Structures are given as structure tokens and as C-alpha cells.
Amino acid sequence: MIGVVLWSDNSAGKAVFWCEDQGDLAYYEEPSVQVGAGSGFDTGDMVQFDISVHRKLRIADNPRLVQEKAGTHLPEALRDSHAAQTLQEAPTPKGTAQIISFAAKAEPRCFHAAQLKA
Template sequence: MYGVVLWSDVSDKKAVFWCEDHGDLAYFGGSQDSQNITFDAGDLVEFDVTLKSKLRTASNPRVVREKLDVDLPAKLLGNGPVKRAAQPSAEILPFQSRQHVCSPACGGRIA
């Protein structure tokens, strides 16, 4: 499978790949074989994919082309769902001042 690196941690040799099939992201957790591999956001990589406990994992990654699209993570963030301003969910009615007339028990006075 081919993919583009969205995020990587150089010290831990971990990375997240956006896959060519536009399915779930693939997570690479590092391995002894990857000690000399360095990933940067935007790199095009080729890797094997397996599904483990509903988690798509990448193995045997290799960089095909460095810096193919370094702006891809920012582009994807910019293309998320549009946040709309909250719409009022109720009609707000102003209180009107009114006079209260007591019952005959209080003498019928206006309070």
C-alpha cells in the first residue's frame, strides 16, 4: 500500500499514514527494522497493512519520495466539516410589566 505521512515522531520512530485507498489511517509503531528510517510529514511511503483489533497497522515501510506534499496535513485540517454558528433554539420573549390585583382577601388593592 502507498500512503503519505501525516505525522511522525522521529525519536520513537512512530508515524501515521494516510492510505491511498482513503480508508482508515495506518499507524506505524516502530520496529528494529526501522531504526534507520526517518519519516517527515508529506513523505510518500510504501508499506504492508494489517488489521489488528480494529487498528490498521503498517509494517515494513520505506520512503518512496521525500516531501511529496508537506502541506497535506494542513490541507486536510482545512477541509474538515464546516463549523456553523449556533442557531438559537428558542424564541426569546420579553417580559411585560403588568399590574397584579390582589384577591378580595387582601382588600382588592393593586400590588
């Protein structure tokens, strides 16, 4: 699976990935972390990882950096999209999806809605 780091705490060795299939988020925790030494992932980094499901949570294993800062716009775009959707309060028709691109573009982004499941 390919994903973008939405949040990370390098000192604790934890991260949350937004997945390419736009399903549930994937959670990562390093098996053994020494204080101050973590995965080194930063928000917006594109990573490739194995995925498993444990107690209805997607767990990321063996993450590998694909590209640094590939999706630095993504966390803010998702927050803005969620805020816009909340203001509109318009339900998304069942069976449709709104997709936010992983690729960065030079022009300003305008996202109307994105759904996250946590």
C-alpha cells in the same frame, strides 16, 4: 499500499500514514528503536508499506520511502477541510467520497471536505 506521512516522531520511531484508499489511517511503530534513532520519515513523505489489521487498527509494516515531501500540503489541507466541514455542518450523502489528490500543484488548493477515520 502507498500513503503520506501525516505525523511522525522520529525519536520514538512512530508515524501515522494517510492511505491511498482513503480508508482508516495506518499506524507505524518500529519494532526496536534506540533512543534518538527512528525511521526518519517526515511529514509529507510518500511511503509504501504492507498493511495488516489488528484490533480494528490498520498497522503499517515494512515502510519504504517513495518520495520525500511529496504531500507536505496534505496535513494542513486535511485540517482546513475538517474545519470547513465543521462550519458548514452539511452531511455528506452516503455512498459519496471527496478525494484530495496526493500530487502537489502550483496553484492554491481549495478543499471542501475530507473524512478521516481514526
